[in-house]
Amino acid sequence: MSQPEKHGVPDTTPAIVATALNGEFQMQDLSLTPLQEDEALVRIAAVGICHTELSILNGTIPSAFPRVLGHEGAGTIVSTGPSVPASFAPGAKVLLSFSHCAECGECKEGHPGYCDRAPDLVWEGRRADGSLTYWKNGQSAIRGGFFGQSSFAKYTVVHKSSMVKVPDDTDLKLLAPLGCGLQTGVGTIVNSLAVGKGTTVAVFGVGTVGLASVMGAKLKGAGVIIGIDIDDKRLQLARELGATHTILADDDGEGQIEQIKEICDGKGVERALDTTGIPLVIERMVESLSARGRAAIVGCPSPGKRASVDVVRFLNKGKQLVGAVEGDCVSSEFIPFMIEQHAAGNLPIERITKQYKAEDFMTAIEDMKAGRTVKPILVWD
Structure with missing residues (x-):
């Protein structure tokens, strides 16, 4: 398990790694690289499992390996880079969605799902400068940054555009999947x-x-x-x-x-x-x-x-x-809307979710494949 430093920032984190094309998911201990100016370190409370992860592992969606997936995360901010807005202070709760540049025409017109840089920011698994967010044993490169978050990890480096601040009383373990499947x-x-x-x-x-x-x-x-x-x-x-x-x-x-x-x-x-x-x-x-x-x-x-x-x-x-x-959504606006609708009883997502301990990820995946669970949610202790 991860060993926190005296400042509360871990040296390593447990993470679920997609090892290879048609390979398997494995729990591994990974090293975190230092934050860049537009990133935050987030302690993940819970993350939904999506069929997208399975489609990447089986090659339906092309990808490079090994990598940490997960794109329906929810957690608490630990630390931030200097260009992350002050509202995302350490201790703030966030739901995580997809990353985007916020600068291209599509983003500026309110359609960040079609961001010009989506292939790099969402799928590539590298930062703009080519660096990675995870290492194993200080040597082997592990791709992260999936949807700007790679939330199949207890601690993860998150791009600022992926974060949506939510109220302190938000049930992160229930609402984590709002960031992709429900939003879509x-x-x-x-x-x-x-x-x-x-x-x-x-x-x-x-x-x-x-x-x-x-x-x-x-x-x-x-x-x-x-x-x-x-x-x-x-x-x-x-x-x-x-x-x-x-x-x-x-x-x-x-x-x-x-x-x-x-x-x-x-x-x-x-x-x-x-x-x-x-x-x-x-x-x-x-x-x-x-x-x-x-x-x-x-x-x-x-x-x-x-x-x-x-x-x-x-x-x-x-x-x-x-x-x-x-869903052609602006997540910072649409996720709060869905939280309000859930509170009003209009989006009873608890009817389609089931929570599992993070270490039981394979049981969650098998239950999803077999149709026993619609939306599994992994919970980190």
Whole structure:
């Protein structure tokens, strides 16, 4: 375990390391490198596990190894670099989300999810100067900085843009997943799809992001909320969280499209989102849209995957298809909004989460893979 120095800053930290492509996750003791001016050292209280981590380990999302993943962290600030705003003082509680440059056109226009520097700041695992945040035995380089946070560690170096200050009474162990999965689902409904009162909505895939979308659609007053999935237990949970209709998916894509249209008075659904990243499902989603309907792709497949559309029907019906990263949210604004909605009873995320001790990470992962847990949360002691 980590050995704190007299100033409260640890020399080392336990961390869950993705060792190699198609390798495994291992708990290792790593050394922390000194903070740069735009970084903070955060003691992680809890972190959600996302399918993104599994997709990186199995190669669906290309990556370099070894590295510390984790991008739904929550914790307490230990120390900060000189350019970190004074509001992020040691002792402040923070939820962590995705890093961004705050300087490019997309960031300045309020769309940091599409930051010009996202490939480097979110995915690369190195700082701008090429340095790393973790070392093993003072020799082996370990990539960190995943989403600007790499929160699969008890202590981690966090980019200032990833931090969202939250009230001192915030339940970090419960609300950690707001920084990605929940934000993506609710944000896509609110921002990318602009769902309003009476809107008809279809959600393809009701895992964490899909169930968050269901809750978001209910929050926005959608008239019809259709959940589509291959798991009847997940569909039951979707109904409990706000879905007005559910469809058990099978190989009969045409049948699913017809069911959706029948539910929507034969016109098709006005808004839809796909969380699976499966091209065939995306094609069915587009076919199920009404005239001037809009659909969003949220699920991430491996690079090079393509989905096709019937161009004439797409054109003549005025359909729209957009990509949605992190729900097109400004996290510093949207995470407080979700905290308020949770407090009001509108986002009962405790229904889809389960907490595990950090050392039981493999049990949490296996439970997620098997569908026994929707959103595992690892808790550091």
